[in-house]
Amino acid sequence: MSNEKTEGLIIRLADFSESSKVITWFTRDFGKIASLAKGAKRLKSSFEAAIDLLATCRIVFIRKSSGGLDLLTEAQLVNRFRPYPGNLSNLYVGYYIAELLDALTEEYDPHPELFDAACVVLQHLQEHDDYQKSLIIFELTILEEIGQLxxxxxxxxxxxxxxxxxxxxxxxxxxxxxxxxxxxxxxxxxxxxxxxxxxxxxxxxxxxxxxxxxxxxxxxxxxxxxxxxxxxxxxxxxxxxxxxxxxx
Ligand SMILES: [Zn+2]
Structure with a gap:
């Protein structure tokens, strides 16, 4: 087991138990990882403010050596995803980006350029009342990164x-x-x-x-x-x- 630090985007959230969640991240340095956040559902948990779909966080986690879930030990919020006010489409596009990152990438297969491209398109969705061209550029980037362009x-x-x-x-x-x-x-x-x-x-x-x-x-x-x-x-x-x- 080793302690790892990176920046990551939350691409999927699932309840694990009464108090814990499984958070799937697309990280800059490790690609996709699935981590257990113990106590994440408790009001005063150390992750509480950070855990939200498409939030960007600086994280520390303990990497499990043989399969299983990594253990999240720190999550510090860098950006919470807030789509352009009143634009529901931008919210759905955000969900679509999370879906593609989850479905088209493998665990521990890093693609830093894809991580950066995801941050760029999410930023655009927060600041602008349109999404078509930004989304197209992101989709072309993910296709290129996975060798399917x-x-x-x-x-x-x-x-x-x-x-x-x-x-x-x-x-x-x-x-x-x-x-x-x-x-x-x-x-x-x-x-x-x-x-x-x-x-x-x-x-x-x-x-x-x-x-x-x-x-x-x-x-x-x-x-x-x-x-x-x-x-x-x-x-x-x-x-x-x-x-x-x-x-x-
Ligand atoms: Zn031909």
């Missing part, structure tokens, strides 16, 4: 140039788009216009600051939402629970 540059059938089509067929099973030739032998429900693909290419290669300046039309937002929703459902083997709340 769709291929937007080349045909996923023949690896050749996509060619200039008005729109492209997207196939979540193969994680990409098809050229005109390959498209004829394939099936897929999602069609994405060329302008939207150009934006996705930019968002996946350029840095976040440049991406922030891109403007997305409602049509482009809808196409990207459909593409990402199909992709997440394919990877998870089910539709994300919060997906119905993200429809445009």
């Amino acid at each position: 769709p291929q937007f540059q080349y045909c996923t059938g023949c690896s050749q140039e996509l060619g200039e089509l008005e729109s492209y067929l997207y196939d979540a099973n193969n994680g990409g788009l098809y050229c005109q030739h390959c498209e004829q032998q394939r099936h897929g429900k999602v069609r994405v216009s060329r302008g939207t693909i150009t934006i996705l290419q930019k968002l996946t290669v350029e840095n976040t600051l440049l991406s922030q300046r891109l403007n997305l039309s409602l049509q482009q937002q809808r196409e990207i939402r459909q593409l990402l929703s199909t992709t997440m459902s394919h990877i998870l083997g089910r539709r994300p629970k919060m997906a119905p709340y993200l429809q445009l």
Whole structure:
């Protein structure tokens, strides 16, 4: 057993006993961890103020050597998640982010850049009355970090140039788009216009600051939402629970 220190986001909370909780964290240095917080439900517990879904905390925990739950010994609140006032969508998007981090990452598999990306999008949800572009950037980041980012540059059938089509067929099973030739032998429900693909290419290669300046039309937002929703459902083997709340 060893004492570990890191910063973490609360992505799931469950009661363990009358007085204790199991807290699942997405931490900066260790990836996902599940920790037992003894006495967390008591009013005067040392964790009381910190424990809230999507709160960011500095934590100390004792790592268990063989399976089982880690033991949380300290949790100091850094930021409590408070979505933009009056905007319920931003709250649901927060839940969706917690769901993705929980479902798509493994315990003790650190992704510090993904941790930072999650903090950026949660900050945006607190300060702004919109979420689409920030959420898209986060989703592309998590897909890239887990090695599941769709291929937007080349045909996923023949690896050749996509060619200039008005729109492209997207196939979540193969994680990409098809050229005109390959498209004829394939099936897929999602069609994405060329302008939207150009934006996705930019968002996946350029840095976040440049991406922030891109403007997305409602049509482009809808196409990207459909593409990402199909992709997440394919990877998870089910539709994300919060997906119905993200429809445009
Ligand atoms: Zn092809």
